[in-house]
Amino acid sequence: MTATPTGRDIAYRGFRLAVDARLGTGVGVRSHAGGLELTDPVDRREHDGGTYEVGSWTSPPVPAGFAVAEVVPSWTARTPPGCWVEVELRGWHADAPTTGWYTLARWAEGEEPVRRTSVPGQRDPDARVDTDTLVVGEATVTGWQVRVTLLRPVGATTGPVLRTVGAVASGPARPATDPAGQPSHGTNGQTDESATGPNAGAAAHGPAAGASVAGARGVVLAVPRYSQRRHAVGGESRWGGGGDSWCSPTCMSMVLAFWGAGPPAERYAWVEPPGPRPVVVHAARHCYDHAYAGAGNWAFNTAYAGLHGVEAFVTRLRSLAEAEAFVAAGVPLVVSAAFRAGQVPGLDYDTRGHLMVLVGFTEAGDPVLNDPYAPDDASVRRIVDRARFEAAWQDGSGGAAYVVHPASVPLPAPPAQPNW
Numbered sequence: 001m002t003a004t005p006t007g008r009d010i011a012y013r014g015f016r017l018a019v020d021a022r023l024g025t026g027v028g029v030r031s032h033a034g035g036l037e038l039t040d041p042v043d044r045r046e047h048d049g050g051t052y053e054v055g056s057w058t059s060p061p062v063p064a065g066f067a068v069a070e071v072v073p074s075w076t077a078r079t080p081p082g083c084w085v086e087v088e089l090r091g092w093h094a095d096a097p098t099t100g101w102y103t104l105a106r107w108a109e110g111e112e113p114v115r116r117t118s119v120p121g122q123r124d125p126d127a128r129v130d131t132d133t134l135v136v137g138e139a140t141v142t143g144w145q146v147r148v149t150l151l152r153p154v155g156a157t158t159g160p161v162l163r164t165v166g167a168v169a170s171g172p173a174r175p176a177t178d179p180a181g182q183p184s185h186g187t188n189g190q191t192d193e194s195a196t197g198p199n200a201g202a203a204a205h206g207p208a209a210g211a212s213v214a215g216a217r218g219v220v221l222a223v224p225r226y227s228q229r230r231h232a233v234g235g236e237s238r239w240g241g242g243g244d245s246w247c248s249p250t251c252m253s254m255v256l257a258f259w260g261a262g263p264p265a266e267r268y269a270w271v272e273p274p275g276p277r278p279v280v281v282h283a284a285r286h287c288y289d290h291a292y293a294g295a296g297n298w299a300f301n302t303a304y305a306g307l308h309g310v311e312a313f314v315t316r317l318r319s320l321a322e323a324e325a326f327v328a329a330g331v332p333l334v335v336s337a338a339f340r341a342g343q344v345p346g347l348d349y350d351t352r353g354h355l356m357v358l359v360g361f362t363e364a365g366d367p368v369l370n371d372p373y374a375p376d377d378a379s380v381r382r383i384v385d386r387a388r389f390e391a392a393w394q395d396g397s398g399g400a401a402y403v404v405h406p407a408s409v410p411l412p413a414p415p416a417q418p419n420w
Contacts, residue, residue, distance in 0.1 A: 008173065008318045009066040010399070010419040014166030015059060028055025029150060029162075035077070038150040038159030045151065050113050052151040057162065061092045063143040064169040065417070070398070071134045071144045073104050074299040074314040075165040076306025083160040084108035086149040087299075089134045089167065091127060091141035098139045099126040101147065105299060109307055113153070115290040118297060131289070132298045132314075144169055163306065168315045168419065173398045216324035220360030220368050221332050223258045225380035226250050228372040230276040239284040240294040247355040248296040249283035250372040251334045252305055254357050255404050256283075258332060261308040296355070298336070298400060305404045315420050316399040320367060320390045322419075323358055323401070325412035331405045333358045337389065338396025344388045347371065353396060 015023065017036035028042040041053030068091065077085050086106050091099040103119040122129040126139035134144075144167055152159035228250040231243025240246065256262040262279055271278035287304045289297040298314045305312035317323055317333075326333050335358050341348050357370040359381075366386045374380040393399060403420060405411065414420050 008399075009064070009171030009417065010168065010316045010318060011064045011066075011170075011417055012166060012168040012313070012315045012419045013062045014164055014313055016164055017057065017162050021057065024057050024059045026055070026057045028053075029057055035161040035163040036150075037161045038083075038152055041152070044154065047151075048114060051154045053154055053156070053159075054149055054151050055159075056147055056149045057165075058147040059145055059165070061097075061143050061145045062167070062169075063092070066142065066171045068141040068144065068169045069136055069172045071136075071167050071169045072132060072298060072314050072316075072400075073134075073146055073165065073167040074302045074312070075107075075148065076163040076303055076312060077107070077109075077160055078163070078307070079108045079110070079160040080152075080156075080158045081110060082113055082153040082156060083158075084114045084151050085160050085162060086151065087165070088147045088149070090145050090147075091134075091136060091139055092143035092145055093140045094142075097145065098141055099136075100124075102127060102129050102134055104129060104132065104134065105297075107300065107303060109286065109303075111285075116288065116300065117290040118292055120291050131292050132300070164311070164313070166313055168313075170316050170398055173394070215328035217361050217365055218363040219327055221258065221327065221330065223254050223332050223357055223359045223370055225370055225374075225377045226254050226257075226277060226280060226372055227374050227377050227380055228280070229375050230377070231280060235275045236271070236281050236284075239281075239288040240296075243280075246280060246284045246295055247372050248298075248301050248334070249287045249304075250280050251355045251357050251370070252287065252301050252402070252404070253277075253280045253283045254370055254372070255332055255334060255402075256305060256308055256310070259310055259404070259406055261305075261310050261406070263308060296353070298402065301334075302402050302404070305402070310404055310406050312402065312404045313420075315401055315403055316397075317401050317419060318399060319394075320361075320365075320386060322415070323367075324361060324365075326403070327358070327360050329412045330409060331403070331411065332360075334402035334404070335393055336397035336400040337392040339392040344384050344392050346382050346384045347389075347392075349373065355402075358401075 021031035028040045030039040038055045043054050087104045088101045090101045118131045150160045228243045228246045268278045268282035271281045284295045287295040287300045302312035360368040369382045371382045
């Protein structure tokens with residue numbers, strides 16, 4: 001594909017711990033084919049009344065190549081009962097850290113002994129934590145470093161295994177809409193960037209917003225259609241309030257089902273009453289963030305996907321043209337948008353943040369979505385205006401997307417500034 005400027009700096013870097021462990025620094029851990037395992041604890045930690053043996057892996061500093069505004073980490077791991085992992089980030093510039101460490105997650109696939117949670121209240125002049133995102137403040141940050149601590153109860157013979165960890169860094173966002181609320185376009189259909197704007201002179205990154213990716217137009221992937229609102233009345237209301245707020249785990253359940261990778265029925269046999277689709281209840285429970293009080297933590301959703309044998313991470317895409325490359329490769333995306341009723345015809349409700357599955361494109365290039373906020377499964381499929389939806393996605397979340405795929409299904413070639 002031809003690279004053309006889009007004006008948004010985004011870079012993703014991931015580490016596969018079976019092969020990339022040597023790139024970082026491990027303490028008390030050992031790499032094997034399944035990932036990085038806590039095998040030789042070097043310290044102990046007291047937490048919430050329990051005592052844990054600990055080890056850690058710290059990545060090398062990862063240069064982004066631009067001034068970083070936000071960093072979102074994601075990971076996949078397995079945590080036997082009683083075990084958990086802690087994920088931290090710090091900012092870098094040149095040859096030194098420029099912020100302290102911030103805790104982005106205390107995570108376990110189950111719910112004991114620690115509650116799966118983001119860690120609110122971390123704020124200083126350098127940066128702050130906003131649920132699943134490190135937001136840079138006054139510090140100069142042009143790179144990042146991640147540290148994952150693995151914890152197991154004292155005396156345990158098995159410990160957590162870290163399979164992957166990575167993060168997406170992004171520069172300051174430019175709104176995709178003009179002050180009147182209409183999508184802003186240059187003469188060639190891409191997002192308009194003034195020659196004196198914040199990204200003037202930026203390197204070519206990827207396909208323009210209006211460009212077409214061969215093989216994507218007219219393709220609609222056979223992702224099953226699940227309505228979150230089937231769970232909204234008379235169903236389970238724990239883990240974020242029930243169906244009205246379960247867009248993210250509902251989308252993740254659709255994508256896992258597409259790949260044939262959802263949990264087996266015995267894993268959600270505890271759901272009582274079983275309701276319309278107990279697998280969605282299972283996902284909501286295991287994506288739930290106790291501090292955020294919801295199931296929409298981006299990294300917790302991709303970590304949940306990772307429990308089912310697939311590759312999964314959070315990134316940001318610059319345009320629907322980049323998303324087309326995934327559809328052409330046969331990979332649906334979960335995307336996050338925000339909009340008011342009437343802003344995107346066909347999505348006639350207000351949301352400050354809503355997850356949908358991008359399943360394809362019409363021949364004309366309009367996005368085809370599985371929108372879980374539909375009242376029933378039959379009406380989940382939506383076709384929306386390309387420019388208006390792209391603006392709601394880019395303005396609403398900076399182009400946030402969950403990428404989920406089996407290792408046997410390759411992703412498209414990344415752009416020059418790789419964001420996957």
